[in-house]
Amino acid sequence: MADQSPAAVEFADFSLWYGTFQAIYGVDLAVKEGKITSMIGPSGCGKSTLLRSVNRINERLGYVRTEGHVRVLGHDVYAAENSLVQVRKQVGMVFQRPNVLPLSIRDNILFGHRLHDGGKDAEDALLESALRQVLLWDDVKDRLNRRAQGLSLEQQQKLCIARLLPVKPRILLMDEPCSALDPKGTEAVEELIWELRGAYTILLVTHNMAQARRASEECVFMLMGKLIEHTATDQMFVSPRCPETADYIEGRYG
Template structure:
């Protein structure tokens, strides 16, 4: 039986009068990779951003229902957004290193969360190793992060997320701006990271979803159409919409 790390219950999201997400119910198993797939505009990234309260930044956003990190209701007003984002980290579509050195990119969040100063170098090395980047940058930690290649920048952004030891990592199309070699490195990294983290990833790449996913959720027009094991969704979909989408006959 899968241990559930993150879940959404009767989740609805509105921007003003327009409903974007419609009655989403989904459980994300611990230490597995779940891919959110579906056509552009179907609500995948919008759902992903609900999980660490990114929509708090939109004044016209309104959410009904519940999202739970184990037993914690993340939209309960008494829960700190900063603490939730420490436990549920996010990696964005385009690498977004800070205009600082590699080391300062890594230490920034640790300083904000007041980690002991003497522990910071060890934590940084550990996260860079975990993100397959240490051997490439260990002698250049003072180098501006923006001087790294695109693939290295994205691995730095992943390292910057894991340095806080979150329980869940959200990834919004993390390979869309990368070449095939960098993409393969990120995919290998994702598979490696799931032993310590629960990962939810948005991807438009069906081959990528098949390579890295344990579970797959297919969305269409703001609804969750089908959710199951990667093999079931791709090899034996139960819904006609899913069948057409994964078969390349959609629309």
């Protein structure tokens, strides 16, 4: 299956160390634009680390060292001349636990917009369209000034996705976005992610192989900090190329 769509995120011989511990070993990966790419693998295989390298959010820890390149829309995010703030504008991120800010629903949605000096006039329209895109508008339109922490976890996670949209990112990083949700919430958020494909390039880390199968078009399998296999999701789960992938998918380890 030849695919012409260009890479939205590209890792080139990328390695990463936490202190002296090497978490990522020379990963080469091209994430196709407009697709949902899921990343699977056992705990500690580096999938979250790889995801967090795209917007360099893992450097908050302060003892991270990298080699190689990560290019987002053609820009090397580790090159000194590229501004991290601009990169993060293009790359939205959703975390494991919904981390709404202790502000009103409105202020949460418009937080990024205001950070980047968006105009005041556009706010109402942005607010509505963001909430509509995540199917939350009807639930919250009457309480936009209430604290976002009063929402259910599912609604909070949707809000966390909606909050990214006014900044108009091209890429969404999702780090196990459903792990704190019940099956109903998981289903709703998965559906939402599926709706967003095409408009955004989505990188989805998941612990749940069934989720990767349901909710992604491309699939990446990682093991011990190395990228083992990257194919279309259908193919990965039906006829994996590498024996490690097959063993993992069949549940022999991990």
